[in-house]
Amino acid sequence: MGAMVKANLEAEGFAVAWETSGEGGLAAHGRESADLVVLDLNLPGMGGFEVLATLRRRADKVPVIILTARSGGEDRVRGLSSGADDYVTKPFAMLELVARIQAILRRSEPEAPFQRTARSGPYRIDYLHFTVFRGRTDLGLGLKEFRLLEVLVAHPGRVHSRADLVNLAWEADARPTLRTVDRHIHALRKKLGDSDENPAIQTLEREGYRWTLPVKR
Incomplete structure (x- = not known):
């Protein structure tokens, strides 16, 4: 799934760093700040909620989209109330994910040009x-x-x-x-x-x- 998302986003012109653990994702973001994070919840070691909490505890305002198979209302509420900007459940349409990413980037960087x-x-x-x-x-x-x-x-x-x-x-x-x-x-x-x-x-x-x-x- 991660490889598929990475390939699709690169086809849309995004530069993508893909990490398979929460610790790896935080380390990659520390080395080179991401414009946006697509975050799974079911990660080995440090889970997605802990990654999100760590970012917000550090006052890191990087936009976060949670992408997960956990579709329950309780998880959705927890994610959004913990500082996620959006919550997308699997299965999902890549066009929808791309549209949500573009919408959040336009909101977070209003001066950035959007290719129409x-x-x-x-x-x-x-x-x-x-x-x-x-x-x-x-x-x-x-x-x-x-x-x-x-x-x-x-x-x-x-x-x-x-x-x-x-x-x-x-x-x-x-x-x-x-x-x-x-x-x-x-x-x-x-x-x-x-x-x-x-x-x-x-x-x-x-x-x-x-x-x-x-x-x-």
């Missing part, structure tokens, strides 16, 4: 409204198609295997087949008006897909 759009070739990508335009035309992408496009555009030129796209574009509890990825890519290319001669999304047999156009953010 990007341009790539003839396409304008609106991250705020999950839409893609070609000229003035909204291409009508579904949420999954937009998510696949978002992952590919985040690293133009990088080959993403079908398994990578499953991990990055689908929710943690989803189990789509690799052929499902192909079908969604086919639908995405059709809506983009992508050509086989000069494709924006290039297919590499047995390897996966990559975005070929330069991106201006």
Whole structure:
């Protein structure tokens, strides 16, 4: 789960330090202060609640999102009253987690610029409204198609295997087949008006897909 969250957040452009224990997380944060902490509760050694209490006892105001399988109301109340900024339970949608992270970062750093759009070739990508335009035309992408496009555009030129796209574009509890990825890519290319001669999304047999156009953010 930690590896999946790390990969998804890196695909969104975040720099991520992943630690598998409470003590390790506090030490990493001490070496280089994080802008935000995603905190599990069921950690070996020092548990998540103790990590949170330690941060707040030190007057550390780093935003904290608790990400846990413990969905009980008592745990949620305890987490939020102890100083957590948000509480997300598993299973969860990565898009929701990313949106919550971005919302908290915007609140905690109001002067920080938030990337609303990007341009790539003839396409304008609106991250705020999950839409893609070609000229003035909204291409009508579904949420999954937009998510696949978002992952590919985040690293133009990088080959993403079908398994990578499953991990990055689908929710943690989803189990789509690799052929499902192909079908969604086919639908995405059709809506983009992508050509086989000069494709924006290039297919590499047995390897996966990559975005070929330069991106201006």
